[in-house]
Amino acid sequence: MPPECGNAVYGVALNFRADLEKLSEPPRAPVLYLRPRNTWNVSGAAIRLPADAKQLKMAGTLGVVIGSGYVVVNDVSIPHESYYRPAIKQRCRDGFCVVGSQVTDRIPGEIRTSINGELRCRASIGDMVRPIDRLIADISEFLTLQPGDILLIGEPPDAPFAHVGDRVRVEIDGLAAIENEVVPEIAPI
Amino acid sequence: MKHARIAYAGAVHHVTEGDPRLHSGNPVVWLPPVQPGTIFALGLNYADHAKELAFKPPDEPLVFMKGPQSLCGHLGQTRRPPGVAYMHYECELAVVISKTARKIARANAYEYVAGYTVANDYAVRDYLENYYRPNFRAKSRDFATPLGPWLVDAADVPDPMNLRLRTLVNGRVTQEGNTRDMLFNIPALIEYLSGFMTLQAGDIILTGTPEGLAGVQVGDEVITEIEGVGSLKNTIIGEPEEQAPEERKNVG
Numbered sequence: 001m002p003p004e005c006g007n008a009v010y011g012v013a014l015n016f017r018a019d020l021e022k023l024s025e026p027p028r029a030p031v032l033y034l035r036p037r038n039t040w041n042v043s044g045a046a047i048r049l050p051a052d053a054k055q056l057k058m059a060g061t062l063g064v065v066i067g068s069g070y071v072v073v074n075d076v077s078i079p080h081e082s083y084y085r086p087a088i089k090q091r092c093r094d095g096f097c098v099v100g101s102q103v104t105d106r107i108p109g110e111i112r113t114s115i116n117g118e119l120r121c122r123a124s125i126g127d128m129v130r131p132i133d134r135l136i137a138d139i140s141e142f143l144t145l146q147p148g149d150i151l152l153i154g155e156p157p158d159a160p161f162a163h164v165g166d167r168v169r170v171e172i173d174g175l176a177a178i179e180n181e182v183v184p185e186i187a188p189i
Numbered sequence: 190m191k192h193a194r195i196a197y198a199g200a201v202h203h204v205t206e207g208d209p210r211l212h213s214g215n216p217v218v219w220l221p222p223v224q225p226g227t228i229f230a231l232g233l234n235y236a237d238h239a240k241e242l243a244f245k246p247p248d249e250p251l252v253f254m255k256g257p258q259s260l261c262g263h264l265g266q267t268r269r270p271p272g273v274a275y276m277h278y279e280c281e282l283a284v285v286i287s288k289t290a291r292k293i294a295r296a297n298a299y300e301y302v303a304g305y306t307v308a309n310d311y312a313v314r315d316y317l318e319n320y321y322r323p324n325f326r327a328k329s330r331d332f333a334t335p336l337g338p339w340l341v342d343a344a345d346v347p348d349p350m351n352l353r354l355r356t357l358v359n360g361r362v363t364q365e366g367n368t369r370d371m372l373f374n375i376p377a378l379i380e381y382l383s384g385f386m387t388l389q390a391g392d393i394i395l396t397g398t399p400e401g402l403a404g405v406q407v408g409d410e411v412i413t414e415i416e417g418v419g420s421l422k423n424t425i426i427g428e429p430e431e432q433a434p435e436e437r438k439n440v441g
Contacts, residue, residue: 006224008256014320027318032325034254036227038387050385086253086321088229092386142270142316142330144258 007148009035009063009097010139011075013083015129015154030130030138033086035075035152039097043178048185049164050093053078056182058162059155060113060121060170064132065103067147072100072111072172074180075152079161098170099150100178107132108172113159115166123156191339191419192304194220194262206339219263222306222340223285226391228255229382230281230310232323234397235370241400250373250381253321255329255395263338263419266426267311268331269407276405276425279310279398280356280413282349282368284375285340290388295376301388302343302375307421308395309335309356309413311405335413335423336393346417350374353416356401358409366399368415 003009013019013031020026041047049056059075075097078090113121125131130138132153139145162168162182171177191206196218204210211217232251233244261267269276287303311333316326346352349368356364373381378394405411407427414420 006257008258010256010325027320029316029318029324029326031318031320032329033321034227034256036254036386038227038389052385083320084322085251086323088252088254089385092254094387142326143256144331146258 003040003099003150004148007146007150009040009150009152011035011152012130012135012154015135016123016127016157017129018127018157020129026129030135031083032139033091035097036092038094039092041095041098041180043098043100043176043180045095045180046183047076047095047098047168047180048093049182050078050185055079055161055163057155057159058113058115058168058170059159060111060123061155062108062111062125062153062172063099064136064151064153066145066149066151069103069105070107070172071103071150072170072175072178073152074098074168074170074178075155098178098180100175102175104174106174108174110173111156112171113156114169115160115162120160121156121158128154190342190345193222193337193339196220219265219338221260221262221336222338223336223391223393225257225260225393226286226389228257228259228393228395230255230328230395231373231378231397234372235366235399236372237366237370237400238398241402246372250378252382253323253328255334256325258331259329259334260336261332261334261423262336263421265332265335266424267333267335269405269425269427270313271428273313273315275314277312277314277402278356278358278364278405278411278413279312279402280354280364280415281308281310281395281398282352282354282415282418283308283336284378284394284396286388286390286392286394288390290379290383293379293383295380298376298379299343301379303390304340304342305346305349305418306337306340307413307415307419309411309421309423310395310398335421337419337421339419341418352418354399355414357412358403358405363403364399364401366401368396370399371396
């Protein structure tokens with residue numbers, strides 16, 4: 001269920017408990033970022049490694065589709081350490097947000113990310129700082145989520161990195177997995 | 190030509206300046222003049238404003254994003270949350286992209302501009318945090334980014350980098366500047382953004398604000414205006430409870 005034009009896809013950073021250990025103070029509100037429409041991608045399409053990056057972080061995560069249910073998402077970014085300024089250049093590259101085509105109405109317990117067939121990350125929904133109901137409450141206090149908007153619940157702290165040639169698979173029980181290959185950036189897409 | 194989107198007689202209409210529907214005496218609701226794609230905004234893009242906030246001017250554009258729900262039209266209302274100490278306006282020139290743009294050199298950047306409008310990029314500073322600053326709670330609040338009234342065709346704004354802008358609160362001028370003082374000008378911003386991502390028609394870039402910030406209070410009428418582009422009026426409202434205590438008492 002890829003997002004529709006007019007809808008917004010929001011991600012939440014620093015939402016796993018392990019993230020808090022690195023911070024001097026916990027965020028007072030959910031730390032949001034936007035996945036603009038140029039980033040939207042589907043399973044089977046290429047993920048392009050930009051010429052100015054060596055590797056990409058593959059954050060397999062859960063997307064909450066407002067009014068519909070849950071989808072599997074690969075929230076790709078260029079690795080960055082600092083969370084001080086919005087990571088527009090690291091996150092907003094074309095095709096960096098792969099959204100699964102199926103929706104489930106059951107909250108899954110775990111998201112698994114594999115690279116070239118090897119399981120590299122198991123993220124548990126139970127390790128989130130703000131669980132889904134709390135996220136929706138805290139965000140919608142100032143930002144109305146519309147039906148069809150998607151909220152990505154967080155990047156697993158141990159999300160793996162991928163390189164050119166790697167095949168990355170993100171799966172959640174009960175949903176079709178998404179799988180994409182990392183390819184070099186070529187001139188205009 | 191100046192274009193607007195209005196709600197009129199039960200439907201959304203696209204009109205241009207002088208359209209009789211705007212002067213018929215029937216109710217008109219001004220909508221944002223563009224159905225937004227991706228909305229970008231610039232922080233600290235005027236040297237004087239960066240100094241005002243005690244920040245060193247950035248080496249590369251400080252870009253942040255806003256959700257589509259943040260916009261409201263001309264003559265709209267923006268809510269000031271109860272109990273906050275400092276909410277301020279920001280008068281900004283907004284650039285609307287006309288067509289798909291990828292890796293555009295600044296020499297060609299204006300070919301990708303459909304036109305210009307006025308934005309008021311309100312901020313609630315109480316909610317600023319040092320994570321992805323400026324964060325959404327401070328900057329992407331519902332209806333807290335008035336936009337309009339008009340989308341003015343690029344051809345009718347021959348020198349967008351030399352426009353006076355100003356803000357009036359309850360009729361008193363509180364902010365004055367000129368777009369020529371931007372640190373990263375419009376061609377530089379289009380080159381920068383399109384250098385790493387594809388811009389599309391309907392994407393909007395809010396180009397930052399000069400110095401002269403001041404707080405706004407419930408009931409204030411705030412006008413942000415830019416020479417040749419438009420004059421955008423907005424009213425600050427409070428909680429529904431704050432506005433109509435008598436009505437509330439009478440319910441039930």
